[in-house]
Amino acid sequence: PDEGMNFLTNKWYRYQARCARMWAKTAYYQCSGGIGFRDQLQDSNCLLESDPAITRKQILVHAEQQFPDGTVYHWWHPGTGIGAHTEMTDDLLWIVLLSLNYVDETGDYALFDVKAPFVALDRKKKSETGTIYDHCCRAIDKVLSRWSKRGLPLIGEGDWNDGMSHVGVHWKGESIWLGHFLYGILMRFEDICIRHKDAKRARTYVTRARKLKDAINKHGWDGQWYIRATRDNGKPLGSKSERRGKIFLNAQAWAIINGTATPERAKIAMKSAYKHLFREYGPLLFTPGYDKLDPTIGYLSRYAPSVRENGGVYTHAACWGVQAAAIMGDGEMAYSGY
Numbered sequence: 571p572d573e574g575m576n577f578l579t580n581k582w583y584r585y586q587a588r589c590a591r592m593w594a595k596t597a598y599y600q601c602s603g604g605i606g607f608r609d610q611l612q613d614s615n616c617l618l619e620s621d622p623a624i625t626r627k628q629i630l631v632h633a634e635q636q637f638p639d640g641t642v643y644h645w646w647h648p649g650t651g652i653g654a655h656t657e658m659t660d661d662l663l664w665i666v667l668l669s670l671n672y673v674d675e676t677g678d679y680a681l682f683d684v685k686a687p688f689v690a691l692d693r694k695k696k697s698e699t700g701t702i703y704d705h706c707c708r709a710i711d712k713v714l715s716r717w718s719k720r721g722l723p724l725i726g727e728g729d730w731n732d733g734m735s736h737v738g739v740h741w742k743g744e745s746i747w748l749g750h751f752l753y754g755i756l757m758r759f760e761d762i763c764i765r766h767k768d769a770k771r772a773r774t775y776v777t778r779a780r781k782l783k784d785a786i787n788k789h790g791w792d793g794q795w796y797i798r799a800t801r802d803n804g805k806p807l808g809s810k811s812e813r814r815g816k817i818f819l820n821a822q823a824w825a826i827i828n829g830t831a832t833p834e835r836a837k838i839a840m841k842s843a844y845k846h847l848f849r850e851y852g853p854l855l856f857t858p859g860y861d862k863l864d865p866t867i868g869y870l871s872r873y874a875p876s877v878r879e880n881g882g883v884y885t886h887a888a889c890w891g892v893q894a895a896a897i898m899g900d901g902e903m904a905y906s907g908y
Contacts, residue, residue: 733870
């Protein structure tokens, strides 16, 4: 019974997401007018309950920015042909997550049968076209092809935290967070495969998901929380063995959101998050922030400690921290974190 919280959640935040993020593109440091593949799909997610048609339209817009191999433009300027085709490893999965969230909310499974063109590799030729189901499968399969010997997804040029731009540029660094994220997508997408009479793919995805969960808990647990990633040189991020960047919020929150953590580890990980990350002004992205330029991490270490990607309160991650607290039944902590 908090009128301020109700107003923020049900009205103001939705208004801000739609007007400032999706229309005006006036978010902090994002005044270029470009559309972010991950960014605007994230933004459209909060409008699902109030106006799912906006989310549906956004999914179709983003499908047209996907290449035939499943990779995508990290951002692009509409109508110009200008965009950044990067090696970010989470971007391409957001169209899958938003499609799943959309059909869960609306029951409109026909979305997966809608056709959309891929980016034309040769502008002189007609672009290849596929259904949204095809677009999603190509995204998932691309991520599954970028795999470490330990059974974990590779991080590439970044995996949601764009500032981790040099953690895995040589395709050796692993992402524990991306493992949590992908696990949930694979398990949820099984039903979509079955609906499309694609039983072999369904079995493959579930098998890969179960092996991934085992690998996360074998290699990603640091005793009191999940590590965030490993660098190309094998050193971890988000470990008690590190002087800076000891614990990351996303690695704990998504272990709870997607159920990769065992019940015991879920309690321990969130207890650690509450202790180290939840502050009176919101949950930190990680702590402590990096105080020196680190070429094995990337440009986040160029920011001052606790600013933006370098351990600040980052809206999406903070919300996921609150969501994880709610899932754990820790209502007071979810409320105070909010």
